[in-house]
Amino acid sequence: AQTVTQSQPEMSVQEAETVTLSCTYDTSESDYYLFWYKQPPSRQMILVIRQEAYKQQNATENRFSVNFQKAAKSFSLKISDSQLGDAAMYFCAYRSAKEELGRTYKYIFGTGTRLKVLA
Amino acid sequence: NAGVMQNPRHLVRRRGQEARLRCSPMKGHSHVYWYRQLPEEGLKFMVYLQKENIIDESGMPKERFSAEFPKEGPSILRIQQVVRGDSAAYFCASSIGYNEQFFGPGTRLTVL
Numbered sequence: 058a059q060t061v062t063q064s065q066p067e068m069s070v071q072e073a074e075t076v077t078l079s080c081t082y083d084t085s086e087s088d089y090y091l092f093w094y095k096q097p098p099s100r101q102m103i104l105v106i107r108q109e110a111y112k113q114q115n116a117t118e119n120r121f122s123v124n125f126q127k128a129a130k131s132f133s134l135k136i137s138d139s140q141l142g143d144a145a146m147y148f149c150a151y152r153s154a155k156e157e158l159g160r161t162y163k164y165i166f167g168t169g170t171r172l173k174v175l176a
Numbered sequence: 177n178a179g180v181m182q183n184p185r186h187l188v189r190r191r192g193q194e195a196r197l198r199c200s201p202m203k204g205h206s207h208v209y210w211y212r213q214l215p216e217e218g219l220k221f222m223v224y225l226q227k228e229n230i231i232d233e234s235g236m237p238k239e240r241f242s243a244e245f246p247k248e249g250p251s252i253l254r255i256q257q258v259v260r261g262d263s264a265a266y267f268c269a270s271s272i273g274y275n276e277q278f279f280g281p282g283t284r285l286t287v288l
Contacts, residue, residue: 061218090276100265102219102279148218152277161232162274163209166218 059084061151063167070139071175077124078134078170080149088154091125091132092164096146105147108132110154136172144174178202180270180280188286189258197253197283201270208251209277210243213265225251258287 060083070076082091093105108116108125115123120140124133136143149167153160181200189195201208206227211219224232225245233243240258245251255262265284269277 094279100213100282100284102267102282107276150219156274160274161221161224161234162271162277163221163224163232163235164211164219164269164277166211166220168218 059086059089059151059153059165061149061165061167063149063170065170066168067171067173069173069175070136072139072141074139075135075137076139076172078136078147078149078172080132080134080167082130082132082149082151084130084151084153086153086155090152090154091123092150092152093121093123093132093134094148094150094166095143096148096169098145102148106134139174141174141176144172146171180205180268180278182266182268182280182283184283185281186284186286188288190288191259192257195255195258195262195285195287197255197266197268197285199251199253199268199270199280201251201268202278205270205272205278207271207273207277208245209269209271210251210253211267211269213267213282215264219267222253255285258285260287263287 062081089110091108095103120137146169148169150164208225210222213219221235223243240256242254265282267282268280271277
């Protein structure tokens, strides 16, 4: 069974600085997707960034980028030029990509990292 | 194009009552997933449905919980005889086929 581990319950960053959130996962599959979601106090799950495992190039979305190390099963999120609005819970998630009739493409989430942004 | 809709957003029930949570998927989406988020935890998969069929309910508690996704209307997650431990945020997500899931805003259930 696949697992996702976020070992940092809480992180703090100074406004305008850079912070990296860690995520490791375990799977025997070779084809999958990895996600970072942001959950502000409203509890809405907001997709931050997505990575396909078959792509070697790290995904980027404006100030957000990932460091995807497939062999190490590591998927960290880097937030550059941190802003007060970045303060939230961040969840790493895994989803199988293997297409198979009747398969469940459930997301497997880590326990989250609470990011605080200091003014 | 409206996103995934869930209602109510907040639901308060007394122990022993029933809770009904509704999820309207995005237009054209026929796959629905329900997840539960206990306080200070990540989301955990509960059940996966396609129209009129439960495909995978391996994450559902064996008793008191049921889900449906009828041909017409929203998907319903039903919790009978609620207990304090059922207090959580319940999220619905929908997808077109086996593609990316889009999450609703969640329903926060409080059991008194």
